[in-house]
Amino acid sequence: MNDRLQTRIGGLTLKNPLIAGSADHLMESEGIMASVNAGAGAVVVKSFSGQAGKKQTRAIADYLALDTQWNPVPWGYGAPEDVTIAARPSETGQSFSQWLEQCAQMTRYAGHQDCLLVASLAQDDPAKNRKLAQQLAAAGIPALELSIKTGGDNDPSSLDRVVAVKTVRNLVADLRETITIPLWVKLSAPQLLSPALAEAAFAAGADAVTVTESHTGFIPDLETFAPRLGGSIGVGGFWTLPLACQALVQCRATVGPEKSLIGAGGARNGGDVARMLLAGASAVGLASSIILRGYQVIPAALQQLEAYLSARDLKVADLIGRAADNAKAPPKPHSDGDHWRQFMPSV
Numbered sequence: 001m002n003d004r005l006q007t008r009i010g011g012l013t014l015k016n017p018l019i020a021g022s023a024d025h026l027m028e029s030e031g032i033m034a035s036v037n038a039g040a041g042a043v044v045v046k047s048f049s050g051q052a053g054k055k056q057t058r059a060i061a062d063y064l065a066l067d068t069q070w071n072p073v074p075w076g077y078g079a080p081e082d083v084t085i086a087a088r089p090s091e092t093g094q095s096f097s098q099w100l101e102q103c104a105q106m107t108r109y110a111g112h113q114d115c116l117l118v119a120s121l122a123q124d125d126p127a128k129n130r131k132l133a134q135q136l137a138a139a140g141i142p143a144l145e146l147s148i149k150t151g152g153d154n155d156p157s158s159l160d161r162v163v164a165v166k167t168v169r170n171l172v173a174d175l176r177e178t179i180t181i182p183l184w185v186k187l188s189a190p191q192l193l194s195p196a197l198a199e200a201a202f203a204a205g206a207d208a209v210t211v212t213e214s215h216t217g218f219i220p221d222l223e224t225f226a227p228r229l230g231g232s233i234g235v236g237g238f239w240t241l242p243l244a245c246q247a248l249v250q251c252r253a254t255v256g257p258e259k260s261l262i263g264a265g266g267a268r269n270g271g272d273v274a275r276m277l278l279a280g281a282s283a284v285g286l287a288s289s290i291i292l293r294g295y296q297v298i299p300a301a302l303q304q305l306e307a308y309l310s311a312r313d314l315k316v317a318d319l320i321g322r323a324a325d326n327a328k329a330p331p332k333p334h335s336d337g338d339h340w341r342q343f344m345p346s347v
């Protein structure tokens with residue numbers, strides 16, 4: 001194990017901070033094994049949402065890579081780094097028992113390569129969560145991420161802070177009473193709500209909090225006058241990285257530096273992983289970048305991170321939260337006085 005890249009999430013040590021984040025390519029064992037083989041420190045499998053068996057959701061799943069003029073570009077390794085990914089995600093078509101069996105097999109597979117397999121549940125029925133989590137723990141799954149939609153930007157009613165905090169607290173406390181395996185909580189809350197929800201999750205017993213989920217967006221097409229992919233969709237890309245970093249910084253300020261945060265949103269390479277670590281993440285999830293460019297993104301990002309750290313004789317732990325903490329110092333102005341005048345046209 002490379003000491004420089006090691007990181008800790010709650011009580012667990014990961015061999016490196018690159019997490020293959022939950023998305024459609026991690027629905028079946030091939031994608032999970034490819035991520036493990038590529039060297040990920042952890043793999044969070046595609047969430048089980050209780051919609052299993054409803055195969056129509058798979059039929060309507062669709063994905064687009066869009067350039068900066070919002071026009072589709074070819075999918076794949078050569079796609080420009082500044083594309084936006086638009087997605088109508090799928091649901092796993094597996095029953096819970098099939099999904100559980102796959103998680104158990106993949107736990108063993110990942111364990112041989114010192115990679116942590118993390119199961120993921122994305123549903124808000126406490127009784128069902130308890131039942132499923134008990135089965136996951138009994139099957140030897142080493143960790144669980146609960147992906148909570150409360151506070152999601154597609155659900156205005158959930159913007160009520162008190163309701164959202166209560167929902168997160170109850171869902172997490174319920175699971176914490178049920179299982180002893182490490183419990184990560186993924187928030188899809190807008191930035192302003194994330195710190196309060198992260199605080200509630202940790203108070204209720206979470207071992208780590210992940211920010212952020214996909215953003216919800218709407219992309220009108222100039223030719224058809226219809227939205228791309230038919231309506232409101234998940235959107236992501238390099239431009240979401242500052243938003244994820246902002247959520248990390250705010251969460252760190254609220255929950256304190258000793259709590260483990262996981263960053264997700266827009267990371268494409270080793271430099272982006274380092275940026276999220278500097279903003280306060282102890283590990284960083286990559287999803288869209290891998291869906292778009294393939295599993296080779298993982299070793300490439302790890303090599304870049306390793307090179308960045310060794311050039312400075314630093315370890316991952318040395319980076320965590322440094323930029324967040326440095327933000328406390330007043331920023332140096334770009335120029336003296338009324339520098340905004342440079343933006344005015346000269347007449």
Ligand SMILES: Cc1cc2nc3c(=O)[nH]c(=O)nc-3n(C[C@H](O)[C@H](O)[C@H](O)COP(=O)(O)O)c2cc1C
Binds near residue numbers: 085
């Ligand atoms: C197609 C697609 C499917 C996703 N499915 C899940 C999911 O099942 N559970 C989950 O917690 N996050 C899911 N996500 C969110 C990602 O894990 C990640 O949080 C988000 O996309 C931001 O990271 P990225 O910019 O690296 O993609 C999905 C994202 C995409 C693009």
